[in-house]
Amino acid sequence: MAMDKKENFNQFYEKFLNLAKNYGHYDSSQREVILRVLYHSNAHLSADEIACRARKYIRISLPTVYNTLNFLENLGLIHTLVLPPFKTKTYKLKLDYHDQLVCIKCGTAMPFCDKKLREKESEILQNYNFTAINRTIILYGVCFSCQKKQR
Numbered sequence: 001m002a003m004d005k006k007e008n009f010n011q012f013y014e015k016f017l018n019l020a021k022n023y024g025h026y027d028s029s030q031r032e033v034i035l036r037v038l039y040h041s042n043a044h045l046s047a048d049e050i051a052c053r054a055r056k057y058i059r060i061s062l063p064t065v066y067n068t069l070n071f072l073e074n075l076g077l078i079h080t081l082v083l084p085p086f087k088t089k090t091y092k093l094k095l096d097y098h099d100q101l102v103c104i105k106c107g108t109a110m111p112f113c114d115k116k117l118r119e120k121e122s123e124i125l126q127n128y129n130f131t132a133i134n135r136t137i138i139l140y141g142v143c144f145s146c147q148k149k150q151r
């Protein structure tokens with residue numbers, strides 16, 4: 001399921017329905033709203049934040065949000081990130097691959113994308129004759145503004 005950021009939500013959702021059908025899942029307005037919320041967010045969101053945004057459009061319970069997120073995660077469509085300091089699990093739609101720098105002091109997550117790193121990964125996959133379905137590199141550390149506070 002190749003997803004291009006340039007496509008609009010309806011195109012994306014159509015692809016999603018085709019994929020979900022293979023798993024015996026059909027259209028649901030709640031799932032559509034959650035996907036819409038995720039699609040339009042550039043940041044990782046917690047389940048609470050997703051529920052809050054979805055409730056602008058539809059009545060939805062937190063367990064339903066979690067169920068839907070688990071379903072999407074199992075399909076490989078969700079990028080999750082556990083953020084310090086409260087170990088909050090956050091979710092982002094996997095429209096493109098991105099790696100992260102995560103600050104262990106303030107929890108800021110900075111996405112980055114490095115072409116050379118990506119090329120090296122392809123090389124590794126080839127060498128091991130391995131097909132990857134998911135990839136993420138997370139570098140944990142201390143961000144610049146937290147480093148300044150330490151001094």
Ligand SMILES: [Zn+2]
Pocket residue numbers: 103104105106107108142143144145146147
């Ligand atoms: Zn920080």
